[in-house]
Amino acid sequence: MAINLLLVDDEEDLRTIMTDALSLHGFAVTAASDGREALAELRGPTRYAVVLTDVSMPGDVSGLQVAAEAITLQPHARVVVVSGLQRSQLPPMPPSVEYVSKPYRLKNLVEFIYKQLA
Numbered sequence: 001m002a003i004n005l006l007l008v009d010d011e012e013d014l015r016t017i018m019t020d021a022l023s024l025h026g027f028a029v030t031a032a033s034d035g036r037e038a039l040a041e042l043r044g045p046t047r048y049a050v051v052l053t054d055v056s057m058p059g060d061v062s063g064l065q066v067a068a069e070a071i072t073l074q075p076h077a078r079v080v081v082v083s084g085l086q087r088s089q090l091p092p093m094p095p096s097v098e099y100v101s102k103p104y105r106l107k108n109l110v111e112f113i114y115k116q117l118a
Helices: 012-024 035-042 063-073 106-117
Strands: 003-008 027-032 050-054 078-083 097-101
Touching (some): 003 035, 003 063, 035 050, 035 063, 063 078, 078 106, 097 106
């Protein structure tokens, strides 16, 4: 049974590659290209086990706002924030939000996500 994962990233090529790669690792991936699209998905009928969001997003909804909303709308989901910035450069995040720095290796990211689900 596939694990529902919401992938939020504004870089189209990366989003496409990650969708394909994560799908091969047992995830049913829904991709969102910005924060507004991600919020619409979180408010929809799909229950996500994992929300994986980049911090920097175009428009008026950041990845950190997506993470905060995910905690509220789908409290059972594991929320992972990725960024090229160091964690110390980011605003404080809720304790339940995990952080992964870019660049990351797909294998390491998948292992990290599965550890969060265990």
